[in-house]
Amino acid sequence: MTELLExxxxxxxxxxxxxxxxxxxxxxxxxxxxxxxxxxxxMLAGATIATYAGPAIGVVLFASLSFFLSVxxxxxxxALIALVIExxxxxxxxxxxxxVVAIITIGIDIAVRVVAGGFIGLGAxxxxxxxxxxxVDLAGVxxxxxxxxxxxxxxxxxxxxxxxxxxxxxxLAMRAAxxxxxxxxxxxxxxxxxxxxxxxxxxxLAAVAGSLLAISAGVDRRIWVVALIALPAIILGGxxxxxxxxxxxxxxxxxxxxxxxxxxEVAPWLGDNFSVVAPYxxxxxxxxxxxxxxxxxxxxxxx
Amino acid sequence: xxxxxxxxxxxxxxxxxxRGVSLAVPDGGIVALLGSNGAGKTTLLRALTGLLxxxxxxxxxxxxxxxxxxxxxxxxxxxxxxxVRQVLEGRRVFVELSVEDNLKVGAHTAxxxxxxxxxxxxxxxxxxxxRRAKTAGYLSGGEQQMLxxxxxxxxxxxxxxxxxxxxxxxxxxxxxxxxxxxxxxxAGTGILLVEQNATMALSIAAHGxxxxxxxxxxxxxxxxxxxxxxxxxxxxxxxxxxxGERRSFRDVKHYRRKKRWSA
Numbered sequence: 001m002t003e004l005l006e007x008x009x010x011x012x013x014x015x016x017x018x019x020x021x022x023x024x025x026x027x028x029x030x031x032x033x034x035x036x037x038x039x040x041x042x043m044l045a046g047a048t049i050a051t052y053a054g055p056a057i058g059v060v061l062f063a064s065l066s067f068f069l070s071v072x073x074x075x076x077x078x079a080l081i082a083l084v085i086e087x088x089x090x091x092x093x094x095x096x097x098x099x100v101v102a103i104i105t106i107g108i109d110i111a112v113r114v115v116a117g118g119f120i121g122l123g124a125x126x127x128x129x130x131x132x133x134x135x136v137d138l139a140g141v142x143x144x145x146x147x148x149x150x151x152x153x154x155x156x157x158x159x160x161x162x163x164x165x166x167x168x169x170x171x172l173a174m175r176a177a178x179x180x181x182x183x184x185x186x187x188x189x190x191x192x193x194x195x196x197x198x199x200x201x202x203x204x205l206a207a208v209a210g211s212l213l214a215i216s217a218g219v220d221r222r223i224w225v226v227a228l229i230a231l232p233a234i235i236l237g238g239x240x241x242x243x244x245x246x247x248x249x250x251x252x253x254x255x256x257x258x259x260x261x262x263x264x265e266v267a268p269w270l271g272d273n274f275s276v277v278a279p280y281x282x283x284x285x286x287x288x289x290x291x292x293x294x295x296x297x298x299x300x301x302x303x
Numbered sequence: 304x305x306x307x308x309x310x311x312x313x314x315x316x317x318x319x320x321x322r323g324v325s326l327a328v329p330d331g332g333i334v335a336l337l338g339s340n341g342a343g344k345t346t347l348l349r350a351l352t353g354l355l356x357x358x359x360x361x362x363x364x365x366x367x368x369x370x371x372x373x374x375x376x377x378x379x380x381x382x383x384x385x386x387v388r389q390v391l392e393g394r395r396v397f398v399e400l401s402v403e404d405n406l407k408v409g410a411h412t413a414x415x416x417x418x419x420x421x422x423x424x425x426x427x428x429x430x431x432x433x434r435r436a437k438t439a440g441y442l443s444g445g446e447q448q449m450l451x452x453x454x455x456x457x458x459x460x461x462x463x464x465x466x467x468x469x470x471x472x473x474x475x476x477x478x479x480x481x482x483x484x485x486x487x488x489x490a491g492t493g494i495l496l497v498e499q500n501a502t503m504a505l506s507i508a509a510h511g512x513x514x515x516x517x518x519x520x521x522x523x524x525x526x527x528x529x530x531x532x533x534x535x536x537x538x539x540x541x542x543x544x545x546x547g548e549r550r551s552f553r554d555v556k557h558y559r560r561k562k563r564w565s566a
Contacts (some may be wrong), residue, residue, distance in 0.1 A: 095357030169407075169414055176397050176408040183395040185354060188383030188412035188458060300398040300440030 005141045007261040008254055013147020015253020016154035020209035021230035022237065022245035023161065024202035029239050031174035031198035033098040038085070038105040039206055040227035041112035042078055046207020047127065047219040048116045050074035054128035063130035070127065071211040075204040082203025085112070086196050094191050095181055117221045124218035127211055146215040153212060157205065158246055165242065174198060178240075229256075232283035238296025247294065252279040304329055305351065305387060305462045305493065309365035312343075312350055314358065320346045322517045323365070326495075328462055333484070333494045335504035335525060337538055338514035344497045345392060347514070348464050351495075352389040353379040369462075384412045386461035392470060392497075394451040398440030402431055405439050405450055409457030416459065424453040427486065445476040452483065462493045469500045477503055501538035505529050513538075 021043065028036040053070040060066045085108055093101050131145040165171035177184040177194045184191055206227070210219070213226055233252045237244025260275035267274075292298045305328040312321040321343050328334045338344050349355045351367055353375075367375035369385055377385070397405050406424060410417040425432035428449045434442060439450060448468055455463055465484065469477040481503050488494050488507075498504035505511055511528040513521035521528065528534050 169411055172400075172404055172408050173411055175400065175404075179397045179399060180395055182354065182357060183391055183397065184408070185357070185379040186352065186383065186389050186391060186395075187408050187454065188380045188388075189408070190378070190380045297399050300438055 002141055003261065004258075006143070007257045009141065009143045010147060011254030011257030012250055013144065013150050013253070014256065015250035016147075016150035017209050017213050017226075017249075018230050018233050018252050019154055019246045019249025020157060020205050020212075021227050022233040022249040023157065023242060024205040024209070025230055025234045026237075026240065026242060026245040027161075027198050027202045027205070029178070029234075031178050031194050032090075032101065033178045034101045034105065035239070036105050036199075036202060037102060038108040038112060039202065039230070040224035041109040041116065042082060042203045042206040043210035043213075043227045044120075044219070044221075044224040045081060045112055045116040045210075046074045046078035046203070047210030047214045047223065048119050048125070049077050049207065050127045050211040050214065051125040051219050052119070053077075054126075063128075067127070067129040071208055074207040074211055078207035079200040079204040081112075082199040083196055086199040090195055090199065091192055094195065113221075113224060120219055120221055124220040126218040127214040129215050131215055133216055146212070149215070150212050153208065154246070157208070158242070161242055170194070170197060175240075229279055232279040234293075236283045236286040236293055238293030240297055241293070241295035244293055244295035252282065255279060255282050304370060305495070306368050306371075307347065307351060307365065308368070310347070310350055310362060310367070311364035312346055312355065312360055313363050314346075314360045316361075320360065320517055321350065324514070324517070324519050325365075326512055326519065326522075328493050328495045330461065330493050331488070331491050332510065333488050333496060333508045335501075335508035335511040335528075336495060336497045336514065337499070337501050337504060337511060337528075337534075339499070339537075341516075342514040343517040344514055345466055346517075348389055348466055348495070348497060350375065351382075351464060352387055353377050353382045354389070380412065383458065383460075386459070387464070388455045388458065388460040388462070389464040390451050390455045390466060390468065392466035394444070394447045396439040396442070396447050396450050396454070398438070400439055401436055402439050402442070402450060403435040405454050406431075406457055409454035411458075413458040417457070420457045420459065424456055427456070427483070428453050444471055445473075445479065448472065448476075448480060449483065452480075452487070456487065456492075460492060462495065463487065464495045464497070466497045467499060468496070469498060469503055481507055501534065 021039065024039055025036060028034060050070050053073040057066060057069055060069055089104055089108055090101060093104065131149060133144060135142045135144050173184065173189040174194050176187065177189055177191045181191050213223060229252060230249065233248035234245050237248025255278050256275045259278040263270055263274050286294065307324060307326045310321050310324040314320055324347055336344055346360065349358060349360060350362055355361060362375050366373050369387060374382055374385065397408060406421060407417065410420060413420065430446055431450060431453055434446065442450060468480050472480065477500060484494060484496065485507055496504050496508060505525045505528055508525045511523060511525045512519050513534065521531065521534065523531065
């Protein structure tokens with residue numbers, strides 16, 4: 001029982017990071033109708049900035065505060081980078097098919113990753129933080145502190161996003177812009193600004209997720225692959241749903257942790273490292289039952 | 304007064320779509336703009352509301368002015384803010400949003416008055432009030448047209464530019480749309496009505512323009528247009544001197560409709 005609980009909590013911890021990455025994808029998709037394939041690079045860039053910002057600011061008051069400060073700086077700078085990229089490469093594409101923009105984001109991804117890789121170097125760069133792999137005892141169940149931190153940050157992020165989409169006029173404007181940019185323009189929505197805001201938000205989120213991911217093993221050039229696990233998460237949650245992204249991300253994390261803990265005993269014939277594939281298997285199963293994802297909006301078409 | 308003077312519009316740096324087009328929509332008036340497919344009607348509307356940019360179009364000569372203030376370099380959202388709103392051809396409602404959310408997007412530039420405007424729109428279009436929580440994409444064509452017009456009214460525009468509101472609607476619905484346009488106009492909104500349905504447009508407009516291949520070829524009060532032989536023949540399907548009788552099909556067949564006006 002303890003073992004199971006520990007696996008689930010571990011899954012929720014990494015799942016929180018996936019959920020944030022998935023949210024970043026969903027934010028851009030909701031406002032532009034494009035899957036932003038540059039997201040992994042933004043995560044890498046954000047985490048890299050955090051590895052530089054951490055030592056630069058040193059220890060302010062106490063260690064966890066300085067960690068969050070460095071994450072904040074990374075989020076701001078990554079949002080700025082995202083804004084510049086959006087202005088230079090995406091804005092000229094207002095009114096063009098989403099497909100074109102998606103391909104451009106692949107190019108951006110490669111370019112940004114190379115630049116970030118140059119700042120990382122060959123080895124891993126640590127993000128200064130007080131937790132590392134330390135655990136804490138919760139009524140007999142051992143949990144790593146970093147997982148608790150990730151869950152707490154995810155909660156704050158989700159609350160902030162819900163507020164943004166429910167209470168501000170930009171929430172609706174973003175969805176409108178995703179459906180029909182020209183029609184949104186005629187409503188007085190500045191579609192360019194919508195693009196910019198969504199890219200900046202997604203960039204900041206990716207930076208936060210990347211920094212949290214780097215708590216355990218630091219940042220090396222390959223961590224961008226983790227952002228791809230957000231893809232099955234958003235697809236099974238529904239591409240345009242915030243709730244779906246969160247639940248999808250957490251589900252992927254938990255499934256991965258459970259498969260990692262039990263698969264070797266239960267189904268040894270599946271071989272090693274099946275947990276890496278498990279999210280995609282989960283995605284396929286969900287899509288068989290719900291083609292638009294669990295919370296996705298079915299396409300509306302009148303015949 | 305919304306005015307276009309000597310507009311020349313070029314698409315993709317090469318395609319000349321408008322040549323020296325001038326047009327004026329007075330405050331609180333209804334102006335009809337007629338013309339066949341490809342005449343440049345929609346291009347003219349885009350030029351008026353700043354939408355040329357996303358279609359790779361550019362105003363190369365002339366100007367658009369609102370109360371003598373040039374607005375042709377403005378971004379679309381600024382034009383909307385100034386009170387000029389366009390309802391795109393083909394309705395273009397946000398199909399996956401609810402009816403009410405569609406209207407709320409329409410109020411993007413006028414959030415403060417949103418509550419009052421919502422009520423006003425629901426009064427003007429009772430059918431939308433019944434369906435406010437429904438997904439907009441599942442409304443009928445007529446209801447979607449009402450929604451598109453209601454959405455545009457959510458910011459209390461001074462000028463409403465309607466691009467073929469009767470497109471794809473049954474004659475009965477066309478009548479309904481016409482009545483709504485008159486009602487909107489009575490509340491003080493100036494209207495530029497782009498139509499292929501000339502009978503409908505000229506029945507409510509005070510003034511009319513006819514476009515062909517990128518130019519305005521006729522510019523007359525609506526009544527004069529209704530009496531104009533060419534308009535009667537090309538747009539109303541009537542023939543000169545025959546008091547509304549149709550010519551026999553054999554006569555029509557060999558007649559080349561490529562007739563040009565000298566303007």
